[in-house]
Amino acid sequence: QLQLQESGPGLVKPSETLSLTCTVSGGSISSSSYYWGWIRQPPGKGLEWIGSIYYSGSTYYNPSLKSRVTISVDTSKNQFSLKLSSVTAADTAVYYCARLHKLSDAFDIWGQGTMVTVSS
Amino acid sequence: QSVLTQPPSVSAAPGQKVTISCSGSSSNIGNNYVSWYQQLPGTAPKLLIYDNNKRPSGIPDRFSGSKSGTSATLGITGLQTGDEADYYCGTWDSSLSAHVVFGGGTKLTVL
Numbered sequence: 001q002l003q004l005q006e007s008g009p010g011l012v013k014p015s016e017t018l019s020l021t022c023t024v025s026g027g028s029i030s031s032s033s034y035y036w037g038w039i040r041q042p043p044g045k046g047l048e049w050i051g052s053i054y055y056s057g058s059t060y061y062n063p064s065l066k067s068r069v070t071i072s073v074d075t076s077k078n079q080f081s082l083k084l085s086s087v088t089a090a091d092t093a094v095y096y097c098a099r100l101h102k103l104s105d106a107f108d109i110w111g112q113g114t115m116v117t118v119s120s
Numbered sequence: 121q122s123v124l125t126q127p128p129s130v131s132a133a134p135g136q137k138v139t140i141s142c143s144g145s146s147s148n149i150g151n152n153y154v155s156w157y158q159q160l161p162g163t164a165p166k167l168l169i170y171d172n173n174k175r176p177s178g179i180p181d182r183f184s185g186s187k188s189g190t191s192a193t194l195g196i197t198g199l200q201t202g203d204e205a206d207y208y209c210g211t212w213d214s215s216l217s218a219h220v221v222f223g224g225g226t227k228l229t230v231l
Contacts, residue, residue: 037220039165046122047157047165047208049220063217096164105212105220106155106170113164 002027004097004111012091012118018084022097022111029078030055035100037107038071038082040093048093052100053080087118123148124209124223131229132199140194140226142209148221152212154192156185159206159225168207169194196228204230 008020022036029036037052051061053071061069065084073080084091094115098107125143132138142154156169167176169185172192184195192209209223 039222046206046225047210047222049210049222052220060219061217062219066217100220101170104153104155104170104174105210106153106167107157107165107210108167108170108176110164110166 002099002109004099004109006095006097006111006114008114008116010115010117012087012116013120014088014118015086018082018087018091018116018118020082020095020097020114020116022080022082024078024080024099029073029080030075033102035060035102036073036080037098037100039096039098039107040091041096041113042090042093050082050084050095089118092116092118122224123213123221124211126207126209126223126226128224129227129229131231133231134199134201136199137195137197138199138228139196140207140209140228142192142194142223144190144192144211144221146190147215148190148211148213149187149192150190151214154185154187154209154211156183156192156194157208157210158203159208161205165208199230201230204228 012018035052038050051071068085070083094113096113097111099109157165159165172187173185206225213221
């Protein structure tokens with residue numbers, strides 16, 4: 001049973017860089033059938049896709065966040081990571097990592113999510 | 121303002137049927153598969169429907185999906201109190217910068 005687990009600081013100061021890692025267990029991140037993605041959800045609001053990465057390193061980013069986002073993959077550790085720079089209070093959210101099926105563009109497996117608060 | 125438009129809320133009585141709409145455009149729903157997600161309070165979203173109308177293993181056939189043109193619909197029959205949740209549609213948008221888009225979400229209340 002494939003599982004995803006987010007990890008990283010729960011509190012980040014304004015203007016600093018938010019860094020999260022998603023560890024994939026029970027399966028390989030190097031599967032050719034899937035992308036791996038980050039989605040966030042501000043308190044009381046809807047889902048916002050941040051970006052996705054293929055095991056080869058190919059990336060797609062949300063145009064509204066592209067200038068501040070970097071997603072990378074480490075196949076040796078079966079992990080992928082998110083970096084979001086110059087954060088503000090508007091970046092406070094639950095951050096989810098998820099597996100994205102390449103053909104159907106559906107996120108079929110999600111991590112439990114991790115709350116990140118931006119505050120001094 | 122989400123690219124995909126959903127009603128903020130819907131409600132129905134236990135045992136009844138409800139539909140949730142998701143409206144988009146030719147750059148997203150019109151030319152790509154639609155998926156639907158259920159988010160129970162305090163939990164991560166869960167995939168309910170993919171490829172417009174397919175159900176992952178373990179999802180009961182009370183849940184159904186359809187697509188016509190630039191709109192998609194999620195249907196839930198035999199409503200149960202446990203179906204109270206937020207529901208989101210999602211798809212790929214093939215505009216200038218290809219990216220994933222979600223609807224704003226619909227809160228289902230089972231009266």
